[in-house]
Amino acid sequence: xxxxxxxxxxxxxxxxxxxxxxxxxxxxxxxxxxxxxxxxxxxxxxxxxxxxxxxxxxxxxxxxxxxxxxxxxxxxxxxxxxxxxxxxxxxxxxxxxxxxxxxxxxxxxxxxxxxxxxxxxxxxxxxxxxxxxxxxxxxxxxxxxxxxxxxxxxxxxxxxxxxxxxxxxxxxxxxxxxxxxxxxxxxxxxxxxxxxxxxxxxxxxxxxxxxxxxxxxxxxxxxxxxxxxxxxxxxxxxxxxxxxxxxxxxxxxxxxxxxxxxxxxxx
Amino acid sequence: xxxxxxxxxxxxxxxxxxxxxxxxxxxxxxxxxxxxxxxxxxxxxxxxxxxxxxxxxxxxxxxxxxxxxxxxxxxxxxxxxxxxxxxxxxxxxxxxxxxxxxxxxxxxxxxxxxxxxxxxxxxxxxxxxxxxxxxxxxxxxxxxxxxxxxxxxxxxxxxxxxxxxxxxxxxxxxxxxxxxxxxxxxxxxxxxxxxxxxxxxxxxxxxxxxxxxxxxxxxxxxxxxxxxxxxxxxxxxxxxxxxxxxxxxxxxxxxxxxxxxxxxxxxxxxxxxxxxxxxxxxxxxxxxxxxxxxxxxxxxxxxxxxxxxxxxxxxxxxxxxxxxxxxxxxxxxxxxxxxxxxxxxxxxxxxxxxxxxxxxxxxxxxxxxxxxxxxxxxxxxxxxxxxxxxxxxxxxxxxxxxxxxxxxxxxxxxxxxxxxxxxxxxxxxxxxxx
Ligand SMILES: Cc1cc2nc3c(=O)[nH]c(=O)nc-3n(C[C@H](O)[C@H](O)[C@H](O)COP(=O)(O)OP(=O)(O)OC[C@H]3O[C@@H](n4cnc5c(N)ncnc54)[C@H](O)[C@@H]3O)c2cc1C
Numbered sequence: 001x002x003x004x005x006x007x008x009x010x011x012x013x014x015x016x017x018x019x020x021x022x023x024x025x026x027x028x029x030x031x032x033x034x035x036x037x038x039x040x041x042x043x044x045x046x047x048x049x050x051x052x053x054x055x056x057x058x059x060x061x062x063x064x065x066x067x068x069x070x071x072x073x074x075x076x077x078x079x080x081x082x083x084x085x086x087x088x089x090x091x092x093x094x095x096x097x098x099x100x101x102x103x104x105x106x107x108x109x110x111x112x113x114x115x116x117x118x119x120x121x122x123x124x125x126x127x128x129x130x131x132x133x134x135x136x137x138x139x140x141x142x143x144x145x146x147x148x149x150x151x152x153x154x155x156x157x158x159x160x161x162x163x164x165x166x167x168x169x170x171x172x173x174x175x176x177x178x179x180x181x182x183x184x185x186x187x188x189x190x191x192x193x194x195x196x197x198x199x200x201x202x203x204x205x206x207x208x209x210x211x212x213x214x215x216x217x218x219x220x221x222x223x224x225x226x227x228x229x230x231x232x233x234x235x236x237x238x239x240x241x242x243x244x245x246x247x248x249x250x251x252x253x254x255x256x257x258x259x260x261x262x263x264x265x266x267x
Numbered sequence: 268x269x270x271x272x273x274x275x276x277x278x279x280x281x282x283x284x285x286x287x288x289x290x291x292x293x294x295x296x297x298x299x300x301x302x303x304x305x306x307x308x309x310x311x312x313x314x315x316x317x318x319x320x321x322x323x324x325x326x327x328x329x330x331x332x333x334x335x336x337x338x339x340x341x342x343x344x345x346x347x348x349x350x351x352x353x354x355x356x357x358x359x360x361x362x363x364x365x366x367x368x369x370x371x372x373x374x375x376x377x378x379x380x381x382x383x384x385x386x387x388x389x390x391x392x393x394x395x396x397x398x399x400x401x402x403x404x405x406x407x408x409x410x411x412x413x414x415x416x417x418x419x420x421x422x423x424x425x426x427x428x429x430x431x432x433x434x435x436x437x438x439x440x441x442x443x444x445x446x447x448x449x450x451x452x453x454x455x456x457x458x459x460x461x462x463x464x465x466x467x468x469x470x471x472x473x474x475x476x477x478x479x480x481x482x483x484x485x486x487x488x489x490x491x492x493x494x495x496x497x498x499x500x501x502x503x504x505x506x507x508x509x510x511x512x513x514x515x516x517x518x519x520x521x522x523x524x525x526x527x528x529x530x531x532x533x534x535x536x537x538x539x540x541x542x543x544x545x546x547x548x549x550x551x552x553x554x555x556x557x558x559x560x561x562x563x564x565x566x567x568x569x570x571x572x573x574x575x576x577x578x579x580x581x582x583x584x585x586x587x588x589x590x591x592x593x594x595x596x597x598x599x600x601x602x603x604x605x606x607x608x609x610x611x612x613x614x615x616x617x618x619x620x621x622x623x624x625x626x627x628x629x630x631x632x633x634x635x636x637x638x639x640x641x642x643x644x645x646x647x648x649x650x651x652x653x654x655x656x657x658x659x660x661x662x663x664x665x666x667x668x669x670x671x672x673x674x675x676x677x678x679x680x681x682x683x684x685x686x687x688x689x690x691x692x693x694x695x696x697x698x699x700x701x
Contacts, residue, residue: 023514110514115491117479124483129447129559132476148566149444152375152471154573157444158563165559201488205521210511213494216532221539226335241656243674245663252675253685256636256657257693259673260601263376263655265580265634266690267567267602 011047011140014100016091016118017076019055019064020110028060030067033106035176037169038071041104042177044137052094054079054087057191069187070179076187079194084203088118090194092125102145103166107133113202116168123166131161133170276312283319356541361394361431364403368394369462370430371407371453373472376633378654379428382468382531387429389496389534390466393506394431396498403431405462405547409449410437425544429537434547443562450480452553457485459550463504469493469528478528489526494533496523570604575621578604581632581653583623585646586610587639587660590680594638597683600690606630608640624649639679642667659683 015038020031041049051068055061057078069076079090095103108116123130135150138158145165149157150172161167220231244252260266281293311317324334368390372383379387387404394402406425425433434456440448456462467478469492482489492511499507502522510519511530570578582598583606584591598605607617609624623630625645635653640646642658642665650656650670658671659682668674675682 021514021516023516108514112513113491113519114512114514114517115479115489116475117482117489117491120479120483130480131560133471146563151565153577153579154568155579156566156568158566159444160561160563162559205519207512207517207519210516210518213532219535224336241668241670241672241674243663243668243671243676245676247675247677249677249681249685252659252677252682253689255673256659256675256682256686257689259655259657260580260634263580263634265601265603267565 012100013041013047013102014050014052015041016105017051017053017068018109019061028064031106031110033169036173037104037106039174039176051076054081054090056083066184067179070184071177075190078189078191080191086197086199088121089197101163105168107168119166119168128164128166129161130166132168134167135172358541360543361401361403365400366402366463367405367460368402368464369405370466373468373474374408375472382470384428384536385531385533386466386468386529388536391429391537392534393464404429405432406430407434409441410435426542429542430544431542432547433544446480451556453481465526467528469530482526487526489528490524491528493527493529570602573604575628578632580634581606582636584611584638585640587679591616597687600687608646637667640667641665
């Protein structure tokens with residue numbers, strides 16, 4: 001933490017970063033969503049960006065965390081936590097102490113339970129609002145941030161949220177820049193002690209490599225052979241659609257316009 | 268008329284006797300035309316069932332007699348008594364449920380999604396596990412799908428989807444993206460009825476977000492990414508589940524907690540029963556709270572930039588489009604993503620990545636407008652999952668019309684032109700009003 005850097009006018013931003021896992025090799029790396037979060041923080045003008053990680057420092061995580069430093073940072077705060085610990089208290093205390101205006105996190109971790117709950121628990125504990133699935137931060141002014149949230153189907157929604165707030169980053173956020181090797185080597189990992197709480201629940205669960213999910217069968221429930229045959233052989237049919245014959249183009253267009261309005265696809 | 272059938276043996280006898288001089292008259296009186304639809308089965312005077320094999324079946328399109336033994340034909344003869352398929356499912360009513368299973372469906376576009384139905388199927392499994400103490404499935408829907416169709420809940424298929432009780436919360440404060448107000452409502456529900464299970468879809472459409480907020484507020488540790496649930500006597504709630512974690516690379520086997528965020532296809536949707544979907548109201552008014560998150564509405568995105576497979580609204584062109592300039596203009600005015608049939612692509616009018624169908628893209632649009640597309644099976648395959656299909660075509664007999672929910676028979680260029688004019692006019696009016 002660098003409390004001295006919180007001079008007026010600048011926006012204090014903390015990005016929570018975690019150690020990712022390459023989906024094929026299983027090697028440690030920057031977590032994709034967290035790296036996008038760091039990139040997002042870079043796009044904010046006048047922001048003082050801090051990186052914060054809670055976890056263990058070992059060979060694998062060192063390389064991954066230095067990946068974030070290589071995106072243009074001098075240091076990263078690391079709250080020392082053993083494996084299998086609940087990092088919530090450590091992070092909450094660190095954030096309370098540092099008091100950033102905006103906390104950026106990824107939606108889900110790439111290791112461990114990966115439930116995506118941490119930002120929500122942090123928000124609940126700190127009493128801050130949370131916005132999920134961000135694509136961009138448009139503006140921060142007067143203690144209010146204007147955000148662009150990514151919706152399914154490539155849609156976007158504009159939101160305003162009162163700061164301080166926690167936001168999580170969607171895969172629609174800008175792709176992270178490459179990590180430069182030199183700065184990654186030179187950067188510092190500031191290891192700090194932090195309260196430790198064991199995650200007792202998770203120790204009870206059995207983890208196993210994900211099984212392929214069974215493909216759903218198309219079950220045809222039909223009383224008679226004829227219905228079964230029809231279900232197997234028939235073409236997709238809407239059935240009972242409205243057909244407008246002998247109408248002027250204007251009447252036809254009117255009907256289509258009504259349907260489009262009802263479905264809400266016209267803006 | 269009463270349902271009791273009065274028999275007139277003499278009339279029946281005449282109806283059977285084709286040579287009787289009054290045969291046709293009597294048939295007409297019985298409301299059937301001669302030859303077709305004469306009684307094929309009746310109770311004889313001695314209580315024996317008599318059959319008339321000539322009266323069975325109907326004449327098919329090629330003039331050949333077809334006999335349909337599925338029962339559908341018999342059903343038609345009894346006329347008004349024929350019930351719709353939905354009504355024929357047994358109605359299950361649960362008067363005094365032993366417990367409640369609360370489900371918060373996404374209701375994307377004001378309809379239950381496939382994911383919602385799977386989740387309701389799972390809720391039914393949980394509720395019906397013990398026949399001695401059955402639970403009820405309580406669905407909560409937030410009205411005011413402000414963007415999608417003026418807050419209407421579109422197809423009211425809640426009963427068929429397995430909902431016993433329905434809580435519909437409306438009001439401007441829960442419209443749009445209002446996670447805090449919705450969370451307030453869920454917490455109020457939790458306090459009022461204390462459901463044994465909470466089920467939410469783990470989906471980008473809102474369930475994932477709301478479910479995690481609820482978990483944090485209630486202090487329950489949820490199971491996320493659940494895709495399998497099995498009975499287990501040792502677990503506290505009697506169930507255990509398999510949950511995906513670590514970016515989909517691990518499965519956690521764990522006792523099922525009270526709050527579950529489940530993936531699509533976690534269970535089979537309800538298909539055999541109908542349920543009451545009785546409306547409920549919250550005993551207390553929702554607490555007023557100050558919204559720290561303000562929804563400024565959806566942002567117009569460039570429809571051409573949206574991937575075809577994801578697009579919500581597609582205007583698709585086929586061989587029936589002649590004026591391509593006008594088509595592109597229409598897509599722009601409507602704000603639709605452009606699609607095409609293979610012919611339009613092969614002829615070079617549209618790019619290859621715009622092709623919809625078996626060898627192109629399988630689209631998932633909510634609204635698909637097919638302009639001058641005949642509806643070849645290869646094309647229809649690609650639009651299987653579309654909610655609403657609109658067809659503009661000259662040929663009233665083509666397959667696309669059969670698939671379409673709304674079909675306009677006419678020249679594509681003229682209809683599109685009129686549609687563009689309408690949209691522009693309504694925009695103009697809105698601008699003047701504002
Ligand atoms: C192996 C294989 C794979 C294929 N894969 C695909 C695929 O992925 N996608 C695909 O689309 N096709 C595919 N096809 C081609 C498919 O079989 C059809 O040939 C094609 O879909 C027909 O395109 P169309 O409907 O645009 O043209 P047409 O069949 O020529 O239909 C044109 C329609 O426009 C109407 N029309 C004409 N003039 C007007 C007018 N002025 N106003 C309004 N309506 C008018 C006509 O009545 C007609 O219904 C495939 C074929 C094969 C063999």
